[in-house]
Amino acid sequence: MKIAALAGGVGGSKLADGFAHLLPVEDLTIIVNTGDDFEHLGLHISPDLDTVCYTLAGIENPVKGWGRRDETYNFLEGIKGIGGPDWFMLGDRDLATHIERTKRLREGQLLHQVTIDFCRSWGVQQTVLPMSNDPIRTMVITKNDGTLPFQEYFVHRNCEPEVKGFRFDGTETAHPTPGVLEALAQADAVVICPSNPWVSIDPILKVGGVRSALSQKIVIAVSPIIAGKTIKGPAGKMFMDMGIRPSALAVAHHYGDIISGFILDRLDEGLSSQIAVPVLASDIYMNSHEKRLRLAQDVLNFIRTL
């Protein structure tokens, strides 16, 4: 079964990793949000792309949810020591990714080529594609603090400003990465991973051609919210800021008629009857390697029933 997975950071990368252990490499394409990308210290940083690649490579930092395993932070101490910006955490090993990527992009390579190269170096055989090689920048429209670039809101301001909405700068002119529309067309099903609907999945859906490519497809979304709470990240707070009670139901409503099936946690099974598409209740809290595999298997089995 050919799967195209849409993914943001931690949650998305865990489910993608589950698929990677179950599917032949040629049957899995992971399309990753780049709306969180930004330029920092002159470096092109792609947080979600790196989290997905590091996770598939088994070199991700399992504690922090970003960056690399066995990491040191001496660069950051150095930056602090000369009055440079230290609000965005960059580990020493992780930094190599940003520096080498930035160098290659400046030399004219495209983001997806660099990503494929890095994946091969790290032993990742699956196809990981940034949603677009063109810059798309998620902007957070806040109630009292103006419009903030995503990382400014997310890391520097610690998600504190109240959110009114989002804008995805660049989507009007951005093209999907070569291979994205093909992977969607060839997929037996598209899986929206348990990532933030507002800032991880919506940017992917905004890229030209992606949304319409989903219209004839089996599309399954996995809720990133369990019992009203996100495992990680600000999705819950974003729903609340915008006057929506955060729940698996709110996520299903958010995706509306894009999805043809929905997977929520057993704790939320009671919400199933309010969701217009077939629902599977599973254990979606992936706090171990085994649970990644089990959820990925549940998703594949669920797809077969549709």
Next chain:
Amino acid sequence: MKIAALAGGVGGSKLADGFAHLLPVEDLTIIVNTGDDFEHLGLHISPDLDTVCYTLAGIENPVKGWGRRDETYNFLEGIKGIGGPDWFMLGDRDLATHIERTKRLREGQLLHQVTIDFCRSWGVQQTVLPMSNDPIRTMVITKNDGTLPFQEYFVHRNCEPEVKGFRFDGTETAHPTPGVLEALAQADAVVICPSNPWVSIDPILKVGGVRSALSQKIVIAVSPIIAGKTIKGPAGKMFMDMGIRPSALAVAHHYGDIISGFILDRLDEGLSSQIAVPVLASDIYMNSHEKRLRLAQDVLNFIRTL
């Protein structure tokens, strides 16, 4: 006594550090070679400038002779892991200097402003000036390997190609850094530190106005060669490649009528009679903090006798 010191890397920085411990901060200006500077991985790297600043700050790596103390090299492992260039050693703490400097230069700051800022952060009160804010690039003309950028010759090729001569690209148009000619004019004496005459001192002397600013001055050079050998670096090999027997005498001849006094090691005292200017024989092997101070004191005393 106001001193302007011309310095390259390790040897120069050690003597400069000796002066820094003996002179009031306003009486010492260190003018540093930037001919070794290069762009690597998209970063502006100034090896001599960093060695001088780190040494004055007491954060230099005392073992390697480049980079920082208490250093880790995980960035370099990361770069190696994705097929990036790992021939130029960059420590994790050291990297912060290059990244923040590159960022500031791209924003329009000048190299000497960035250097002064970094020095203040590191607690260095003396004035450390790159010889020029304009790019000057030392090129090594080899017998059999063409003309190589300095770091390509020095680090990547490990000084193996046979040297025929040098070229300092950019000197025709480069201006001395603001403060350089003033410091030379105001100095009671100029000290050419025990740095490589060919690739550390000559580039400084080539910057417009520097050489003529020395013509009315007491200029003391300290030999970087003891008993025919350099403590560190390729100066000895460079003399040999060009058919000159490496010695303190060769260094004194190299500087010719620029210098009004010369300091060599006691081991080389026998050469004194062949040198046309007053000579002091001292212990110039600075393998301890005390010996830096003692040599700096000897230089100051020698200047008073001229």
